[in-house]
Structure formats: C-alpha cells, structure tokens
Amino acid sequence: MGRYVGHALAWWLLGAVLGLLLGGATSFGQQYLPDGLRPFANSNSGWTLLAFVVTAVCTRWRSARRWWIAAGLGLVVFHTLLQGYVIVSTLRGFPDSYGPGDFYFAVATLAGPVIGLAGFAWRSASGALRAAGVAVVAAVMIGDGIWGLLRVVESTGWLYWVLSIVIGVGILAWVVLRRLDRPRDRVLAVALTAIGAATFTLLFAAI
Numbered sequence: 001m002g003r004y005v006g007h008a009l010a011w012w013l014l015g016a017v018l019g020l021l022l023g024g025a026t027s028f029g030q031q032y033l034p035d036g037l038r039p040f041a042n043s044n045s046g047w048t049l050l051a052f053v054v055t056a057v058c059t060r061w062r063s064a065r066r067w068w069i070a071a072g073l074g075l076v077v078f079h080t081l082l083q084g085y086v087i088v089s090t091l092r093g094f095p096d097s098y099g100p101g102d103f104y105f106a107v108a109t110l111a112g113p114v115i116g117l118a119g120f121a122w123r124s125a126s127g128a129l130r131a132a133g134v135a136v137v138a139a140v141m142i143g144d145g146i147w148g149l150l151r152v153v154e155s156t157g158w159l160y161w162v163l164s165i166v167i168g169v170g171i172l173a174w175v176v177l178r179r180l181d182r183p184r185d186r187v188l189a190v191a192l193t194a195i196g197a198a199t200f201t202l203l204f205a206a207i
Contacts, residue, residue: 023084074116
C-alpha cells in the first residue's frame with residue numbers, strides 16, 4: 001500500500017504542476033486567442049477538457065491506474081487549473097481570487113474527481129465504464145455549448161460554443177463507433193450523454 005501512496009503523491013504533484021501551467025496559459029488565451037475562441041480560456045468546458053486530457057494521458061501509466069489515484073488527480077488538476085488562471089491573471093494586472101466560498105471552488109471540488117474517473121475509465125476493460133467515462137466529458141462539452149448559445153452568445157459570439165458541441169459529439173461518436181462493441185454500451189453512452197448535457201444546461205441556466 002505504501003508504494004501506491006508514493007505513486008499517488010507523485011502523480012498528484014505532477015498534476016498540480018500541469019494544472020498551474022495550463023491554467024496560467026488560459027489567462028493569456030483569454031486575451032490573445034481569436035475573438036471567437038476566447039471563451040475556451042474561461043469556460044467550464046475548456047477547463048473540463050484540459051483536466052480530462054491530463055488524467056486520461058497520465059493514467060496510461062500502470063503506476064497511475066488506481067481509481068482513487070485518478071480521482072485525486074482530477075481533483076488536483078481541476079483546482080490548480082483555476083488557481084493557475086487566477087495567479088497569472090493577478091500578476092498580469094487583472095486581479096482575481098479563488099478559494100473556499102467561491103462558486104468554482106465548489107465546482108472543482110465536486111467535478112474534479114468525476115473528471116479524473118472519466119479519464120481513468122477511458123482505458124477500462126469494461127465497456128460500461130468506458131461508456132460512462134466518455135459520457136461525462138461529452139455531456140459537459142455539449143451542455144456548456146448549449147448554455148453558451150442560450151445565455152452569453154451576444155457578448156462572446158457563437159463560434160466557440162458551437163465548436164464545444166461539435167467536440168462533445170465528435171468524442172462521443174468516436175468512442176461509440178470505435179471503442180464500444182456491445183449495442184447496450186453504445187446506448188448507455190448516448191443516453192448518459194443526453195441526460196448529462198440536459199442536466200448541465202438546466203443547472204447552469206438556473207444559476
């Protein structure tokens with residue numbers, strides 16, 4: 001068990017470093033990306049996609065392939081993405097804050113482990129787990145895209161939100177067609193994505 005704890009601490013430390021770097025980069029992205037793509041640098045879907053990619057890549061290694069390591073990694077990466085954004089933005093003269101009591105602190109705390117488990121499930125031997133894992137990231141991408149088109153399109157433009165939906169649908173379609181063999185797993189992936197996207201859109205529309 002001690003070996004696994006050591007592995008976990010090493011992966012969580014790496015996740016923190018990557019999260020701070022990528023989060024800091026989103027601060028610059030918010031200013032320098034083309035106008036239509038700037039929402040990526042300050043959106044639920046953008047940070048979710050980054051956290052998912054980090055955990056999915058890290059859990060390729062055997063030493064990271066424990067569900068609790070992946071869940072912790074997702075938590076650490078999501079929090080440090082947001083903290084990196086705040087630190088760099090503040091240093092650049094755009095004061096921001098992040099900590100307990102902040103809405104996105106709660107979001108990162110709740111969503112981070114789920115995103116980590118989704119990245120872990122990406123290579124699961126179970127089709128049902130792969131279906132559930134892809135549904136998490138696809139639902140956020142699609143749901144956030146729909147929310148953006150409904151709520152902030154006048155101030156941000158439509159391009160990124162449409163692209164977010166396309167990415168979510170594309171990831172889902174690729175997994176359904178290429179990585180799931182049983183029809184029931186394919187139906188599960190599509191159904192969970194639809195439910196998740198609708199829930200996401202309604203929840204954030206109500207906030």
